Amino acid sequence: MGGGNCLIGRQAILNRNESIVAYELLFRSVASPFSMVGDATQATANVIVNSLTEFGLENLLGQHRGFINLDTDLLMDDSLNILPKGQIVIELLETIEVTPAFVEHCRSLKGLGFTLALDDHDYNPDFHELYNIVDIVKVDLIQSPVAQLGESIKQFKRYPLQLLAEKVETDEEFQSCLGLGFDLFQGYYFAKPSLMKKKRLGESTTTMLKLMRLLDEDAELAEIEEIIKKSPGLTYKLLLLVNSVGIGARSKIESVRHAITIIGRHQIKRWVQLALFAGDDSRGMENPLVEMAAVRASIMENLACRHPVLKNDRESAEKAFIVGILSILDSVYEVPMDDVLRALNLSEDIRDALVSHAGDFGRLLHVAKHLEAMDSDAVLSCLGSAGLTLDNVLQAQMNAYAWRSQIG
Numbered sequence: 318m319g320g321g322n323c324l325i326g327r328q329a330i331l332n333r334n335e336s337i338v339a340y341e342l343l344f345r346s347v348a349s350p351f352s353m354v355g356d357a358t359q360a361t362a363n364v365i366v367n368s369l370t371e372f373g374l375e376n377l378l379g380q381h382r383g384f385i386n387l388d389t390d391l392l393m394d395d396s397l398n399i400l401p402k403g404q405i406v407i408e409l410l411e412t413i414e415v416t417p418a419f420v421e422h423c424r425s426l427k428g429l430g431f432t433l434a435l436d437d438h439d440y441n442p443d444f445h446e447l448y449n450i451v452d453i454v455k456v457d458l459i460q461s462p463v464a465q466l467g468e469s470i471k472q473f474k475r476y477p478l479q480l481l482a483e484k485v486e487t488d489e490e491f492q493s494c495l496g497l498g499f500d501l502f503q504g505y506y507f508a509k510p511s512l513m514k515k516k517r518l519g520e521s522t523t524t525m526l527k528l529m530r531l532l533d534e535d536a537e538l539a540e541i542e543e544i545i546k547k548s549p550g551l552t553y554k555l556l557l558l559v560n561s562v563g564i565g566a567r568s569k570i571e572s573v574r575h576a577i578t579i580i581g582r583h584q585i586k587r588w589v590q591l592a593l594f595a596g597d598d599s600r601g602m603e604n605p606l607v608e609m610a611a612v613r614a615s616i617m618e619n620l621a622c623r624h625p626v627l628k629n630d631r632e633s634a635e636k637a638f639i640v641g642i643l644s645i646l647d648s649v650y651e652v653p654m655d656d657v658l659r660a661l662n663l664s665e666d667i668r669d670a671l672v673s674h675a676g677d678f679g680r681l682l683h684v685a686k687h688l689e690a691m692d693s694d695a696v697l698s699c700l701g702s703a704g705l706t707l708d709n710v711l712q713a714q715m716n717a718y719a720w721r722s723q724i725g
Contacts, residue, residue: 324344324345324688324691324693324696324711324714325342325343325344325377325714326343326344326345326688326689326691327340327341327342327377327378327718328340328341328343328503328508329503329508329605329608330384330481330501330502330503331501331502331503331507331605332500332501332502333495333499333500333502335502335507335604335605336603336604337381337603337604337605337608338381338382338501338603339381339383339384339406339501340378340381340382340383340384341383341384341385341408341503342377342383342384342385343691345691345693373719374401374404374405375722376715376718376719376722377718377719377722378404378722379721379722379723380722381404382404382405382406382432383404383405383406384406384408384434385400385405385406385407385408386408386410387407387408387409387410388410388412388413389410389412389413389414389419392407392409392413392422392426393422397426397431398429400431402430402431403430405431405432406431406432406433406434406452406453407426407431407432407433407434408434408435408436408455409423409433409434409435409436409451410436410437411435411436411437411438415443415444415446415447420446420447420450423447423450423451424450427450432452432453433450433451433452433453434451434452434453434454434455434481435447435451435453435454435455436455437455437456437457437460437483438454438455438456439456439460439461439469440468440469440472440473448473448476448478449476449477451478452478453478453480453501454473454478454479454480455481455482455503456469456481456482456483456499457483457484458482458483458484458485458486458490458494458504459484463490463494463497466497467497470497470498474498479500479501480497480499480500480501481499481500481501481503482494482499482501482503482504483502483503483504484503484504484505485502485504485505485506485507486504486505486506487506488506490504490506491506507605508605508609508689522593522650524544524547524551525589525593526593526657526660526661527544528541528544528545528589529586529589529590529593529661530660530661530662531544532582532589533586533639533661533662534662535582538574538577538578539574541577541585542573542574542577545573545577546573552573555573555576555577555585555588587638590610590614590638590639590642591607591610591611591642593610593642593646594606594609594610594645594649606645606649608721609645609689610641610642611720612689612717612718612721613641613642613644613685613686613689614638614639614640614641614642615638615641615716615717615720615721616641616684616685616688616713616714616717617637617638617640617641617678617681617682617685618634618635618637618638618641618717619712619714619716619717620637620681620684620685620703620705620709621633621634621636621637621678621681622634623705623712624677624681624703624704624705625704626677626704627677627678636664636666636667636678637678637681639663639667640667640670640671640678640681640682641682641685643657643663643667643671644670644671654671654672655672658671658672666678670682677703677704680699680702680703681703683699683703684696684699684700684703684705684710688710688714696710
């Protein structure tokens with residue numbers, strides 16, 4: 318990324334509980350919105366080099382595994398040894414030729430500690446030996462529609478491997494794949510909250526909105542404490558937060574007020590904002606909606622700090638963050654954006670950005686959305702009007718991934 322003029326994106330891979338367990342690393346040249354499929358070796362080499370040097374895999378992946386596509390040439394190259402073997406999943410492209418030498422090399426990679434996956438794969442008896450080596454088979458639902466998978470799944474179940482459904486685009490496809498016994502899932506369905514069934518605004522979410530308003534208005538500590546204490550669930554989550562930021566082990570928590578004081582208002586505000594998407598389910602921060610909200614909001618916060626005008630206003634970074642958060646909220650809950658804006662009593666510039674993508678914050682929102690889609694042409698076209706450079710955008714993305722990994 319950055320020096321190589323490429324965007325490195327990541328698409329979440331989820332388990333059967335819809336919790337994030339891994340990411341596929343994606344490469345886009347800034348000169349072209351498409352993967353360099355004509356030169357897969359070069360594209361993958363860029364992913365590896367940029368991930369390790371400019372991003373750092375720890376920032377990019379956190380504790381999760383990362384899937385990287387490799388063609389035969391790169392797979393056979395000794396440069397693979399620089400990758401962290403316990404964290405990288407090597408995806409074998411569908412164009413591979415299964416020769417005895419190739420099978421033996423895959424067996425060697427497994428012995429070194431790599432996880433192997435077959436990408437975009439349909440069952441083929443010629444791969445019998447490889448099926449006993451690889452850990453994961455990725456099935457492309459566009460190439461292999463769910464209705465036609467029954468016999469293939471039956472064959473795959475004879476081997477000690479996991480099945481990953483990719484390009485899941487509807488809830489019906491997801492439910493069908495669950496029924497067929499798929500273990501892992503990937504696709505736009507999980508990354509597009511507008512495609513999901515909207516949730517009602519429950520009591521815990523309403524409480525979160527009240528907390529957001531109090532924190533934004535710099536309310537007295539006693540008011541914040543009272544709202545948290547009324548909810549046993551919130552109290553428990555607050556104590557978990559203290560531990561997650563690495564403070565609890567050094568300080569015995571005596572009360573909710575003590576926990577708030579230790580963490581600080583800024584950290585609690587961030588937690589409350591993201592908790593709007595985490596809800597009451599067990600996924601917590603591994604909820605794909607939290608992933609989307611956290612990265613979008615953090616990118617906007619970082620962009621505001623680099624914007625020629627906004628960087629001079631101390632409140633701009635905070636405003637940009639909340640625009641990023643709230644821009645997703647109305648596609649998740651059955652609540653109109655106008656109702657959210659009234660409940661939070663937000664400023665006019667935040668309102669304009671959310672309602673009509675207007676103003677400086679609206680332009681930052683455009684950039685963040687284009688980054689999510691890895692639409693490099695659209696990102697470039699927005700830079701001038703947003704007052705940003707490509708390096709500004711790439712650095713903001715890098716910082717956002719790093720922050721997201723830290724809070725995970």
